[in-house]
Amino acid sequence: MPKASRKDAEFSGYFPGVIGRITEAHAVYYHEHWGLDASFEAQVGRELSEFIDAFRKDRDGIWVATIEGQFAGSVVIDGRPASAEGARLRWFIVVPPCQGAGLGMALLARAMEFCRGKRYRKVHLWTFEGLHAARALYERVGFRLCEAHAVCQWGRKLTEQKFELNLEDLCHGQKIPGGLPGRFHPSDA
Numbered sequence: 001m002p003k004a005s006r007k008d009a010e011f012s013g014y015f016p017g018v019i020g021r022i023t024e025a026h027a028v029y030y031h032e033h034w035g036l037d038a039s040f041e042a043q044v045g046r047e048l049s050e051f052i053d054a055f056r057k058d059r060d061g062i063w064v065a066t067i068e069g070q071f072a073g074s075v076v077i078d079g080r081p082a083s084a085e086g087a088r089l090r091w092f093i094v095v096p097p098c099q100g101a102g103l104g105m106a107l108l109a110r111a112m113e114f115c116r117g118k119r120y121r122k123v124h125l126w127t128f129e130g131l132h133a134a135r136a137l138y139e140r141v142g143f144r145l146c147e148a149h150a151v152c153q154w155g156r157k158l159t160e161q162k163f164e165l166n167l168e169d170l171c172h173g174q175k176i177p178g179g180l181p182g183r184f185h186p187s188d189a
Contacts, residue, residue, distance in 0.1 A: 021071040037155030075107040086122025129159035
């Protein structure tokens with residue numbers, strides 16, 4: 001896939017085959033760049049399949065970016081834990097040829113606008129230390145690191161991190177860190 005900008009991207013929701021494409025993008029990237037083993041791919045595929053099986057459009061969201069018909073990135077909002085600990089941002093990835101072109105921020109903007117529209121009070125995500133570009137995007141949107149601990153999973157020792165965004169702190173029009181307006185719109189990304 002040639003390097004492309006977010007202006008070249010088309011965004012959609014679920015379509016047949018998307019579970020495999022999201023799982024493959026995660027498995028390949030995290031194996032090649034982080035040495036994660038097959039248990040990571042299995043977990044992504046299993047949990048993503050369970051999410052899609054239980055998907056409710058009044059609670060959950062999935063955004064997939066394609067460029068020239070090829071998978072370029074994704075992000076999911078899982079609303080199942082929203083009442084207890086906040087909605088969960090999951091399966092956020094941009095394939096390497098499309099990184100650095102604004103596609104990640106465009107995906108996050110769509111996800112955050114969805115969360116605000118659903119009036120979710122909080123959004124959280126789990127990641128691990130070392131994913132600097134992703135962390136910069138999370139922090140630009142307003143997420144803050146709230147927990148970190150060492151784990152041994154997916155064939156590696158990692159420092160797992162939890163980030164949270166309190167949407168109640170963001171009033172309409174208020175500027176948040178990174179200069180994005182408190183009200184997200186995909187065209188602003």
